[in-house]
Amino acid sequence: MSATATASAGRRPSPAAAVLRTEARLLYLREPSIALSVLLLPTVLLVILGLIPGFREADAGLGGRRVIDLYVPVAVLLALTMAGMQAMPPILTGYRERGILRRMSTTPVRPSAMLVSQLVLLGGGALFSALLAVAVGRIAFGVALPGRPGGYLLALVLAAASAISLGLLISAVARHEKAAQALGAVTLFPSMFTAGVWLPVQTMPHLLRTIVEYTPLGAASQTLDQAARGAFPGLVHLGVTALWTIALTAAAARWFRWQ
Amino acid sequence: MAIIEVRDLRKAYGGRPVVDGVSFTVEEGEVFGILGPNGAGKTTTVECVEGLRVPDSGVIRVAGLDPVADHERVTHLLGAQLQESELQPKLTVREALELYSALYPRPVDWRPLASRLGLDAKLTTRFAKLSGGQKQRLFIALALIGGPRVVVLDELTTGLDPRARRDTWQLIEEIRDSGVTVLLVTHFMEEAQRLCDRVAVIDEGRLAALDTPSGLIARSSASTVISFTPSRPLAEPELYALPDVMSVAAPGGRVVIHGSDDTVNAVITLLARHRVTARQLRVTEASLDDAFLDITAGQDRTAPAQDRTAQAQDAARRPNAPHTPEERV
Structure with a gap:
């Protein structure tokens, strides 16, 4: 390219960085409800549960573990759910519905820059929120840090990918922002249930647990729990989460429309 | 030199042709209007020019480039304001200008651009809080921010x-004066008449006429409007029997006749013969509005000017109307 292009590109932000910065400001500074529900809600839930004295006592029925120990992975999965399935679909569908993605198509930058920004920001926000829950669990309630940090990180990233891929599928099939919100709400309760918000997966009756283990978040819950206890996550559970992610992403890519 | 070239463009949705063989060229530096009733295929045509839609067949060139195959290079020289497009509701005017500047390799400085468009006082206002006119001025700014050679403005003033x-309109004239070619989609006749150097009339996906606004008026079969209040009905x-009469209407006792110069003489003779006095007799050149209805006559759907629909239908029933429904089948 010409010298002018190089010269003018010198101090200006790159297009991708400009889009990312703008979206970060809109997401985390202008939408306090999103910032609170993604970044803080899971940890707040954990703290509330941890304040209940009985939940801090070892329970023989849980193999000597405490309820609060089981709720750290639940809080982690809740963070992923909030970011991927609650926050993201209305944003992407709204951007399409308002013609914002189309408007960007008339510039030299592809509208996929918007999508990538949301994935980076919400994926990053979800991981931050998850690690905050782990840290608060350790500092406030003495919940042991994951025994297998590498395995835990792998399980965490895979779980985040599955939650985001489900959110992408909702964004793809919902034509309107309101529909995306409604679909997000409809999937919220099954997701929270399979993540173990009401009943940790590890305490579910055998048959129920077997079923839940084949859902994306149920399988993710098991991988996080195994890594937390110091074992490498089971390949079957990892495989289930990975397969869901691939299938959901493929479906989202098949149906997603930029305009 | 032609900056936009459209040759035999066709686009169908679900088997229904929306654009059906449209051809035109836009010369560098002109304001070129695309005029037509709602649903005529205007927006689809310009969206193909912008590279947002892929034509079924036909050739489109913007400064010699294919808007689909060379999409990125075309975006460097073509700025667009889209119909019914919005921005992020909580994005401020300043943030929008900075963001879109960053998307182009060689943007113009947005500050003078914002001043010229009267956005100075609104820089910290969020998009959702802007009035309709302010939003449109912001979209004009965003269309110009990349320093384009041509801008496409789709239903800007709707x-x-x-x-x-x-x-x-004043802003569009300023854009033209700064040397940028303007492709203007509109259904307002007055807008086209005032701004456009040439106008393509698109109707039912086809090019119905292409001329200067005054050329369109002159060639229409009802280029003269005679109106008066007769002393008795x-x-x-x-x-109707008078020469060249295209339509007759008598709203509230005032007779309005669309015809030609010959009609004027015949009307005066008729009045004299019947000893009818004509009060407030006016003979005027027809507007683009009239020419448009004449060109697109024969359609039984919503015309932009509701009160003229009856005339358009009248015109369609006249044997010398240029497009009778039968011809279209």
């Missing part, structure tokens, strides 16, 4: 009040 519309069939 929904604006008359004051804001006139201000926007006249029989309509008698008026």
Whole structure:
């Protein structure tokens, strides 16, 4: 390219960085409800549960573990759910519905820059929120840090990918922002249930647990729990989460429309 | 030199042709209007020019480039304002200008651009809080921010009040004066008449006419409008029988006849013969509005000017109307 292009590109932000910065400001500074529900809600839930004295006592029925120990992975999965399935679909569908993605198509930058920004920001926000829950669990309630940090990180990233891929599928099939919100709400309760918000997966009756283990978040819950206890996550559970992610992403890519 | 070239463009949705063999060229530096009733295929045509839609067949070139295959290079020289497009509701005007500047390799400085468009006082206002006119001025700014050679403005003044519309026309003239070619989609005749060097009339996906606004008026079969208040009523069939009469209407006792110069003489003779006095007799050149209805006559759907629909239908029934429904089948 010409010298002018190089010269003018010198101090200006790159297009991708400009889009990312703008979206970060809109997401985390202008939408306090999103910032609170993604970044803080899971940890707040954990703290509330941890304040209940009985939940801090070892329970023989849980193999000597405490309820609060089981709720750290639940809080982690809740963070992923909030970011991927609650926050993201209305944003992407709204951007399409308002013609914002189309408007960007008339510039030299592809509208996929918007999508990538949301994935980076919400994926990053979800991981931050998850690690905050782990840290608060350790500092406030003495919940042991994951025994297998590498395995835990792998399980965490895979779980985040599955939650985001489900959110992408909702964004793809919902034509309107309101529909995306409604679909997000409809999937919220099954997701929270399979993540173990009401009943940790590890305490579910055998048959129920077997079923839940084949859902994306149920399988993710098991991988996080195994890594937390110091074992490498089971390949079957990892495989289930990975397969869901691939299938959901493929479906989202098949149906997603930029305009 | 032609900056936009459209040859035999065709686009169908679900088997229904929306654009059906449209061809035109836009010369560098002109304001080129695309005029037509709602649903005529105007927006689809310009969206193909912008590379947002892929034509089924036909050739489109913007400065010699294919808007689909060379999409990125075309975006460097073509700025667009889209119909019914929005921005992020909580994005401020300043943030929008900075963001879109960053998307182009060689943007113009947005500050003078914002001043010229009267956005100075609104830089910290969020998009959702802007008025319709302010939003459109921001979209003009974003269309110009990449320093384009041509801008496409699609229904820019729809929904604006008359004051804001006139201000926007002034801005479009300034854009033209700065050497940028303007492709303007509109269904307002007055807008096309005032701004456009040439107008393509698109109707039912086809090019119905292409000429200067005054050329379109002159060639229409009802280029003269005669109006008067007769001292006593006249029989309509008698008026229809006069030479070149395209339509006759008598709203509130005032007779309005669309015809030609020959019609004027015949009307005066008729009045004299019947000893009818014509008060407030006016002979005027037809507007683009009239020419448009004449060109697109024969359609039984919503015309932009509701009160003229009856005339358009009248014209369609006349044997010498240029496009009778039968011809179209």
